[in-house]
């Protein structure tokens with residue numbers, strides 16, 4: 368249940384909130400009936416600009432709670448950097464990020480993938496008498512995904528601040544429906560495969576990234592992802608039959624092999640859809656290419672977030 372502002376009276380002096388009962392919960396629709404709530408806050412925390420009050424059931428604690436939703440104006444850092452980063456989302460590597468400083472990071476999605484096998488299997492084992500266990504497993508699975516998305520977004524934004532990024536280009540996935548949900552089947556999403564994760568996961572992650580970036584004054588912009596996987600980010604050669612093997616993009620023109628997801632991320636950073644007006648000069652033979660083959664790899668640890676890994680994770684597409 369949610370109370371909006373006109374159903375809330377906030378007594379800031381006495382730390383009390385008065386909530387109107389809905390018409391259908393009162394003896395007479397116009398009767399003055401309220402729920403009076405007293406709250407206590409941690410030192411240094413005050414409840415101001417109360418916008419909403421929500422009832423939320425905490426499964427772990429087995430009890431109902433009231434959540435007070437307040438607006439809080441944040442100072443946006445005045446000057447984010449001027450650089451652009453490119454983010455390519457996928458299955459094997461959940462995210463590949465390319466920076467203008469000729470650095471790239473990979474975030475393998477192996478933990479999500481493992482969960483994607485484990486939880487459905489365990490849930491399928493639950494029969495009708497085990498409904499509660501199935502509910503718990505669903506909740507746990509969803510919690511782990513949310514945790515992954517939040518720590519990933521946080522890590523990428525921190526790296527972007529280090530790299531003086533003011534704009535993050537994210538590849539807009541063609542063929543992913545906006546309304547995909549947890550159970551939705553999404554089709555036609557090409558190279559991203561449709562086995563483990565659905566469009567909603569990418570949408571959800573993009574939203575989290577967007578608001579975490581905003582706090583640092585960084586804009587997140589969706590750019591078309593078309594052709595980013597079959598174009599060489601160094602020489603611009605586009606090839607439909609471009610072979611991606613074992614996660615490597617091989618360019619015959621450059622005579623080089625790059626990490627395929629880093630190549631995609633770099634193309635998204637350069638934004639191929641723009642001719643050249645706003646985008647950086649993309650095509651030039653004098654760029655170094657070593658970094659395209661040797662991205663930093665970060666693996667997710669439940670306890671401490673993303674940690675750099677020395678070894679590159681081998682992943683077959």
Ligand SMILES: [Zn+2]
Pocket residue numbers: 599600601602603604618619620621622
């Ligand atoms: Zn090339």
